[in-house]
Amino acid sequence: MRTIAAVCGLLALLLGLPFAGGTTPGAVDAAAAGAVADLSPGVLRALVLPTEPYVVLALGLLGVFLCLRAGRRLEAGLALAVPVLAILLTSWLLKPLYDRWKNNTLVYPSGHTVSLVAVLTVLVLVTRRVVVVVLSAVALLAAAAGLVGLGYHYLTDVVGGTLFAVAVVLVSWPARRHEPAPSTG
Template identity: 80%
Template structure:
């Protein structure tokens, strides 16, 4: 998992460089914003629902409970710690470092996206189910449309947040773990 984590992390770093210290959208950002401009405020509010703290926390608790039910205490700790680490690093390191603004708010990488994607990535790693991958991808696409449409973020903020969250979770999940010795009796 080290290689995909490194690739995602590097892409997140590189994607934000052209926008650092600025507030203007790129061409792709403007195009996608135009695609979502026709959506009603009610639809947009529904689309950002997956990024709401109550939803993200509920998904995180689900991941921890699944780990504990399976007797995977280390995974349960990582399921709790990896998203928290991603959110903290994003809020206190990356956002100030990139200094990209929109509506008087630091926006790169998207904190909404980091929190959602970190928890969804944990759920994918915990369950290893194809349908969880598909549902997670759908939730991200829906949330991205809502975040851009509501004017909270540019698309590049969402993509950067996605890449960063995946990188942190995969890197955290790659840490070697102690395997308990088999019982002899």
């Protein structure tokens, strides 16, 4: 997990460099905006629903509950603290550092995305279920389309936020302990 965290973190840091201090979209950003331009405002608002604070908070509390139910107190604390850490690092460190603006707002990496992906990554780690991975991917893709379509973010902001959130959660999460196999003799 540490290697994946390092790669995601490095990619998040590198992805923002070409756009630092700027306001213009890249070619990929413009293409993504064009791809969702015909969606109605109502559809776009529905697509960003997973990034709303009350949804993110509910998902985060679900992660804490699942950890507590399984008797994993350390992970319950991390399920609460690590997404907050990712959000704070994004807002207080990365956004000012990259200084990328859209609509008079710092946008790289996307804080909407960091908050959502951090709690979804926790849920994936806690449950280790394929269905949670699939639902998380669907929620992220929907949110990305909505964030780009409503003009809140460029696609690169969303990708950078995704990479950064995954990196913070994975680097903070304890390694899974393997239980020894029961003795047969």
